[in-house]
Amino acid sequence: MARKEEPLQMRIGEAKQRDVGKKRARIGPEAMDFLRVTPGDIIEVMGSRTSCAVVWPVDEDEKFPDIIRIDGQTRKNVGGSLNDFVKIRRVTSKFAKAVSLTPVNDSVTVDKEFTDFVKNRLKGLPITHGDEISVMILGNSMDFKITKTSPKGVVKIDRSTNLSISTESTVDRKVRVTYEEVGGLRNEVKAMREIVELPLKHPELFTRLGIEPHSGILLYGPPGCGKTLLAKVMASESEANMFSINGPEIMNKYYGETEAKLREIFKEAKDNSPSIIFIDEIDAIAPKREEAYGDVEKRVVAQLLALMDGLNDRGNVIVLGATNRPDSVD
Template sequence: MPINEVVTIDKEFTDFVKNRLKGLPLSIGDEISVMILGNSMEFKISNTTPKGIVKIERSSVLKILSETATDKKPRITYEEIGGLGDTVKAMREIVELPLRHPELFSRLGVEPHSGVLLYGSPGCGKTLLARVIASESDANMYLINGPEIMNKYYGETEAKLRDIFKEAKDNSPSIIFIDEIDAIAPKREEVYGDVEKRVVAQLLALMDGLTERGNVIVLGASNRPDSLDPALRRPGRFDRELEISVPNADGRLEILQIHTRGMPLAADIDLKNFASDLHGYTGADIKSLCRESAIKAIRRYLPEIDLENERIPSKILQSMEIKLRDLYDATLEVIPTAMRQFYVERAKVLWNDVGGLNDEKKYWKITWLQLSTHLINLERWVSNHLKVYYFMDHQVVERRFLLEH
């Protein structure tokens, strides 16, 4: 089975792969993906004995060849996206459908959308969604990073834009994705330089008319849609605007399941409950949170590992797992994007530091103690009355309260 990763193929590695394939029906030509230590590794079945469909058992003999398989273009699927169900559905209708089946729109005598503007908080999946749409529609994708395309020399930026649009038309169906579009197309009445005004005018001219550009759709992404030139937001340019918002509890659960599917989680971890505590976390935050929890887990196992050895014993690797406390400890390191504007460093002030106000202190002690013993009530009360200060989950609030008593 040729593989497309550089690894040391020995008996230990072969036995590990065999254990992962045990019980699976396989035949020549099958391509399978195996999660190995949190990473996906692709395998291809080159030969079987006997011929036909075989099943891997404990007594089966498995051989892994050292040849590297032919490189393939990495494919991103809709399974990589979580928490954007309605947006994905809309994007498939607006972008993927006309790229794959333009004859539908020709038959009805209408032109498909020429552009879609994606806006929302950073880290919510705007770029990922564009990449998935391009991959699933088998379209060529041309990425334009707003700040990178700007050039101080006269006419250079406009020439780059024209070249990209021409190449996209020649290789259609294509998707042109302009990230941070507000950097190259701000409101012309608010800029003082001629470069920005010329770039906006050039972009408007290139986007005006789908028939001239061929089967090409333009996607734009911005964190500040109100700063864009109004001419770009009229029909004929960016026909549709889709908000990519911060995920809710169900969306956070989907994202958690995506990023933890290759992670060895402890049996007592309930991702649904954990996702409900991650208020304000975006997809990028959750990805960083999973990485940080893995680092926390590694720290627990470091005393058992001899770092001077060339290889870590597989017994230790197989025993490693991420515990619930690793996930919650990681929330102290990763601040949710949607709450950063409200985040303040907590001063270390105890009850004894407050002089007088005995009745008030007694009232708040009783109130907080009651709330901390009823976590559901605590979450509801904080979310309704202290939204500005609520940047951690209720378990962290409870833990910090109990540390002082």
């Protein structure tokens, strides 16, 4: 009976941009020696879930020997986030006889040409049952979930693999954007991780310490600076559901309609927590009350404040507001 490889505990780090979507795991020479692996070998990465990746050496300027650098999709497949601990060990892969894929949130028309295209894109990559993988199609990324592999375990697709793609898609409200897709904004991402991602992923810490997490965060800056992208990244990396509200669109001329919509969205977010409610152009629904033109705006501001900071428990829900006019917000 073969001896099972002893796992090594490492800490998750952000992947290099050139490694995104390639199932690479960059580890240091000490870790490679411990696992007895060389570049190109396959390792199993075990967090709250288990996935696999291809071993790749770290850059020469890497300062942290205990870091494993994996991209956002691999982090999602192992159920981990940056700085979480995972265990890794060497595994052997087999060539797959059959693999079944299901599109995520996208319905596709499947024919032999499309199947062969996807198969060529995935050829040589290690995969396991339950993984999500991305395929670039005409410049857009399409996500698939691996619903079946034969044989089980870590497999690779080759020319002889029978690949089948379902025409029905799975529905997932979770946004798919990773830290690697944000250019710059390092300080902002670091701050947002502390005040958004931490309470969403580890609410038990705040409960044990008796600390109330932030109820809302205001993102402000000129159009196109990355406010919406930051909100999407936070929802994706914390595996939270995201509910979007466009300020001007939710306003309604009929009495009580706008407030009712807000209550409904907050209730749905609480029922599907952890959740992030993103309010774009928040200055349209929460202007300064002393400057508001009518009673509608004043009632909406009062309702929003009650939902965010009222006596009723809002659950594991964080509100992000975005505006390019911060001085106009109540």
